[in-house]
Each structure stands twice: as C-alpha cells, then as structure tokens.
Amino acid sequence: MPELAEVEYYRRQWDPGLGKRVARVELHPDTRVFRGVDTRKLAAAVRDQRFGGSWARGKQMLFRFGKEAWVGLHLGMTGNLRTEALPFTPEKHDHFVVFFPKVALVFRDARQFGRVRFDEGESEPEWWRRIPASPHEAAFTKKVMADFLARHRRLPIKATLLLQTGFAGVGNWMADEILWQAGIYPMRLTGELTARETAQLWRSTRNVCRKALETIATSFGDPPKGWLFHERWSRKGVCPKHKRVLKCATVGGRTTVWCPRCQR
C-alpha cells in the first residue's frame, strides 16, 4: 500500500508515543522483516528509552529512542503502523510492538516485504543520510531530475520513476498518475523524452507528490477528483478526461495503466 504520502500518514500514527518512556518491546524475531538485525540487542536498546522523534524520507521512516537508538522502518507492500490502547495482545502479523505505560505502537506486515532496521550512535545512521530529496522538496530541481534521467536512458520511463535513488517515495500508482498527468506513454524510453516532455514530467511529478501529501498524509483521504487514481484499480477504468477505456500492461515488472489517447 504505502508510497510517499501513505508512509507519512503511517509515521504520524505513532505520534501518541512521542516523549514517553518505553516499557518493553515485543517482536517476532524469526520473521523476514528483521533480516540482518540482532533483535535482542534492538529490544534491549529501546527498552526504558524515551521516544524522541520520527521522520519520513521517501518510503523510509526513522524513529529515535533515547540518545542513541535508531529504528528504521520500511512498509514494503503491505505494512502499516497504528497505535493501540492497552491492554493489547499482538496478532499474527504484528511483528514489532513498542509498549508504553498506556499505549502500544504496532508495526504490522502480512507479506513481510517490509523491513525493520536498528542502528546505534549519536547521529543519524548512514543509510538514512544517503536517501535523496523527494520530488515535493526544493532540492528536487529540474536539473537534478534531468541528470538522473540521463543515467537511465534505456529504461522505460515508467521503470525509471520507480527508482528510489531518483524518485524517492514514488510508487506504482503515483508513477502511473504522473505519466498520465504529463501525457507520456509509460513504455517510452527515458532517453527519448524531449525537453518539453522532461519539463512536463518534472511539473507533474511535483504536483502529484505535493497533492498526494495534502490529501493523504494527515487524514488518509482520497487524492483530488479527476485523477487517474480513481480509475486505475478496476479493469474497466476510463480516462477521467474523455472516458476512453484505459490500457493495462506490465511495464518495468509492474502493472501499468494508461490512456491510449492522452499518452503516446
């Protein structure tokens, strides 16, 4: 489920624990979400610490406990975060639960494509610092985007939009939305976009990211009326502009929906 705006929404779902002291941690150590992590160390480092802050960058989240415990979360395909009142008993897919005196913060992920990271140190972990600016931020300039496109000239543009090293936070539905709003055919090779299309792509990318954050990040509301979003889930969807039946195919390994009239 989670792309840029949904990730920001879920990050906020743990806010009720901010400033409070952790009582204990419950986790499922043998699940895939903890790959590469020493879960005993993680649980011990977080226990008794104060939940000091949280951040989101692209599809990654970072949570700080005490002075030097950092927990990173990625929601994968099916992850989500929520707060539960006590008493609370974790269910089958609640792989990571942080208990406070009155609430529990829960990370659930049925498919386990998500991931929990753990780092210790005074400053933010290295992997976090390497995440590039998301399209809604000022640092995502047209030049930054164009330079990134130039490094992936043989990829279909749809696949390029999915690369987190250049479009941090953009996922499958956002990529389709961006290309539809920009009027660009998803199979077009990245290196074949004209200067005009590149400029339009940049505008649409920023627009989709910003509007998605406005509508989804605080209330999990629907994206604006008239967006492809509302049509792309059902086979039988039509273009919001003139009702042509949408096309559907696999591009860059993912289901891709587009309007054959608007996007060539």
Next chain:
DNA sequence: GTAAATGTTCGGGC
C-alpha cells in the same frame, strides 16, 4: 485452484 497485489533485492547477461 489460480492470479495478482501501492516494493525491494539479488544474480546473471550485456
């Protein structure tokens, strides 16, 4: 029973 699902990561080929 089968296919598909809002995401990464790895290995192999070029």
Next chain:
DNA sequence: AGCCCGAACATTTA
C-alpha cells in the same frame, strides 16, 4: 563498472 531484466521473497484476496 554500470545498466537492465526477471526471479525471488510471504501472504492474502478476488
């Protein structure tokens, strides 16, 4: 070395 593709990961839902 860098780029690109396809398979793999684990589970639920249509």
